[in-house]
Amino acid sequence: MLQINKSKVSRWDQHGREHVVRVQRSGVQRTIRCETCDWRQSAQFLPWLKAEEHLAEEHQATVDPTEG
Numbered sequence: 001m002l003q004i005n006k007s008k009v010s011r012w013d014q015h016g017r018e019h020v021v022r023v024q025r026s027g028v029q030r031t032i033r034c035e036t037c038d039w040r041q042s043a044q045f046l047p048w049l050k051a052e053e054h055l056a057e058e059h060q061a062t063v064d065p066t067e068g
């Protein structure tokens, strides 16, 4: 279940390193920023999905530390 007010998405890669993408709101716009590589993107809808995609594609970080 997607938490709608999450302000960050964190994932671990296979080396156990944590990668964090922050979600910042300003009005209807949301800006997402990766703390690992300083990648930024504005996303009006579902910024968490874009954050997850970035973490998986750029950092091979797919392990959700809040699961299990």
Ligand SMILES: [Zn+2]
Pocket (backbone or CB within 6 Å): 034, 035, 036, 037, 038, 039, 054, 058, 059
């Ligand atoms: Zn990144």
